[in-house]
Amino acid sequence: MGFWPAVWDLLTTSDHKKVGMIYLVTSFVAFGLSGLMAVAIRWQLAGPEQQFLVGDAYNQMLTMHGATMLFFFIIPAGLAGFGNFILPLMLGERDVALPRINAFAAWLFVFSAVLIYTSLFFGGAPDVGWTFYYPFSRTTGLGTDFFMMGLLLVGLSSLLGSANFAATVYNLRAKGMGLWKMPIFVWSIFATSMLSLFALAGITAASLTVLLSRKLGLTLFDPTIGGDPVLFQQFFWFYSHPAVYIMLLPYLGIAAEVASTFARKPVFGYRFMVFALVGIAVVGFLVWAHHMFTVGESLLFQLVFVFFTVLVAVPTGVKIFNLLGTLWGGQLDFKTPLLFVMGFMFNFLLGGITGVMLAVVPFDYQVQDSYFVVAHFHNVLMAGSGFLAFAGLYYWWPKITGRMYPEFWGRVHFWLFLVGYLITFMPQYVLGFLGMPRRYYTYPDGLYLWNELNFASTIGAIILALGGIAWLIAMVQSFRQNVKAPDNPWGGYTLEWATSSPPPSYNFAVQFPTVFKSERPLYDWEKEGLKPTPVDPATIHLPAPTVWPFMTAVGLLITGIGISLAPDMGNAAVGGVAGWGGWLAVGLVLFMYSLFQWALRKEYDHPVVHHTVTGKSNAWVGMAWFIVSEIALFGILIAGYLYLRLTGAAVPPEEHRPALWLALLNTFFLVASSFTVHYAHHDLRANKFSAFKFGLLISIILGAVFFLFQVYEFAVLFSHHSYQEQLWVAAFVIIVGLHGAHVLIGGTGLALAYAQGLAGKIDSHEQGTLEGSSMYWHLVDAVWLFIVTIFYIW
């Protein structure tokens, strides 16, 4: 294939392997890029009072290093990268549940990174730290707007990707593969997707509210009107702590697969490994405030979080012990992937121990935001998850590229990383004891041991950079030597090794045996002499290529630039060519046009029959999981409102409060539209097309009436009150306004199904758009009932 056809193929594909490649290439490039930023940071700190990166330049560098590593390397590489490439193969399937949504999510992911880096052309990168604490994040330049917008988009991408994984694991498994026979990696992706869906709302709420405060002065956190800046941190960490486990769990799955393969043994304590994964995912939700021990919350509040923080060490320990058990008694083949797993176990042990130390609150008071913390989280993220990302890369490299890699350079890479890591970060633990705070661009000469330890740390960073070069050599050499990889070079036990390297677009041209005795089908089948039966590839149909998911994501990118450039409170708008209104208009038009084109393009060119494990359609299961995240988003914002209301900070105005009668009238419209959607859906299944179209049209009109009444209500509200001066009004505008935005989104979904109906692209078999959007519409309805109770009645 020539270059341009290859590019076109990439833009139009919905093949999970190519989508996985989009994630993998982007995230490993992001790793290299922000690794270089880390070296720049260490260069500045090599000695006291250096002038290489001063003040704001340093803050930009540390923000981009952190944000890129977290949002564009460590979260996506394992979950979306290896998850997309490997998970359907491991399940013995040809595709994921929602291939086009999946491709859209991948491009949205790439564009959110592009968006954040675009800020460099408009006055500089974000400089607020990846934690973007309010009110600091309200006071800074345009870079922060791009950052907030990028986070919103990458969050949406992550939710769609996670809903797709959840639906895939739920609905698509090789016949006979029960939940308890799935490889550990599949479990880890499943558990991580759950975590994303439940937790991501936290960062959406945090970045949305910061963006609103910057653009409109609309905020729950402003102390001048009784808001609480600490509430921002509750929102932020509600996501960002579980995110730590989103950054870890997929990699624990990789570790288990690698350990099992290279020890020639099954994983030790399979069920306990799964329990531990789920245990981490559940307890991980109850530890977020351990990032906030110094904000002065009550003793009881802190103690609850100490309890769960130390408790989460238990399932994490169980994972490590089971990995040891897997290796114990094996025939260990120390190839590069296993070396990285061994390095992980040692380093993660250190990170785990220092993590428990940080849960000891009085000690935490002492080292809050010090280099002890920096060393701790690099211990778990860089030498923990990061090492396992490389274990996964080397392990699956032959499968993905179809070539072997040079073992020598892999080993050099590992040892340079291990030694470099230890020399960089062990001194930082000591610096924590010696009182050096993080995020300092400079330090004075003469503080006991600071110069020496910082210098050592910089030497370590340079060794890490050399390791990065060894990694590049390993990859380049792999392509130059071009040693063809066999189907199963390591003797792996799971189904991704049962096809060629790299796999064909349809993954498998076989029918697998339906007997699954354990999570190692290849091992079991060989023992029992079971063999897959060949299938004629000509009978396999895959989703048709389409460019519209990509174009839809482009539309959102341009929209994102427009919103980011919109004038901040107190800052002048960026004019001229970069005028924000133009970007916004072009972006929105492109987005809507592409979305409708996408909806009007059928998923398959050939009629296909879908078999799903649950019997429910993929659209249904995917939307069901997506809705979890929407409930969480409203849940978090409403919890914030309840807190402000119950503490007496947010008080409804006595006069000119939004009218209950209008809300009740609107309730009637919305509830009625839920019924009409339901009957329209019913008519479609009964093949009554005109009734279906009529019902849908009525629903859309009812939604529009609701929306117009709400616009009227807001106009009346703003003529009497200012949300910049009254906290209750601000909360009302944020939450009810967000619901209004959901009415728009849901209405667009119904309009897509209606357009499909008009174009004859929908029938009782292919009706995913309607299934999804009608479920979403019911959600919008249910949330409204809740809002009426807490804003109009109470």
Next chain:
Amino acid sequence: MLQRSLGLIVLLLLGLTLAAEPGQAGGHTLNILDRDASAFNREVRGLLAWVMGFAALVFVVVTGALIYVTVKFRRTGKETSEPEQMHGNDRLEVAWTVIPTVIVLIIFGLTAQSMFKLDRPTPGAMVVEVRGWQFWWDFIYKDHGVRNSNELILPVGKPVRFEITGGDGANYDVIHSFRITSMVGTRDAIPGVVTTIEVTPEKVGTYYGQCVELCGASHANMRFRVKVVPQDEFDRWIEGAKAYQATTPTDPTLLLGEELYKQQCAACHALKGVAQGLPNNPDLTFFGNRTTVGAGVWPNVPEYLEPWIKNSPGMKPGVKMPAFPNLSDQDVKAIAAYLMRHKVEGLDFSKLEKF
């Protein structure tokens, strides 16, 4: 000392046995576990001893197992059969679930006990209000009605209660975080919120303070000093400060300094008896007693003070004070001399040992 031995162990590991002496170049020896400085530090040391004990146990067991596995179960290539296909062992699972649970529960119990102990308010503590501003600190002795910026003088052996906030309640600032490194733990300075922490300083000396929450371009230059002095010295300081009233100088240089101060500085910087200033700018009343300039960043000597007055943004990125290119060198010297004149007489805080 733990930190020193830890530091040396790491340095030995790295093969960098540099001869680093404490207090070299007149710097501070920061040590969050300094047992002589406060009961808070001793409490943390006690807790850490327990945690490190368990940590050592876990570390030895797991690392030992890792090394054993690496050495013992390495593939030789001469294996004739596959290893035993062991799927797990329920007893082991229970053991390595229960034992760590017990350990973390013990750690939880000890932590809780400590937290209750440290949370108990000390009766009769002196209250100091701490305000964080971009990029400096303001201290207000609430019981005495005295304000001093960037340096805090405390009596040894007397409990003090810090009430910490971001801004002053009318003007809000971003979030900062207040830490006197070798003395007591951190509390955030949050606009609209008052957080508290208490400590009884036990050792006379100069303590190094820092902002530990990213707050802008000069986050790294937002430091302060705490001077812990004997009770009688503190009494002289606080009485002198309460009674302080600036007088008009006679020396012509100082007169020029006063005139320039009133023209250039007084709108923002308070100076008791001369200027009201604004609460969101440092108070310069006791400038002559200060040992540092620029919020704990440079020694308070003309070599740093004069360029600071003339061009502080050139020295400290993001600082809100403008540069004064219109001032001649002579003007600057006059202002510096005038500032240094304002102090409580008979006190020298520059000779204290540094922690």
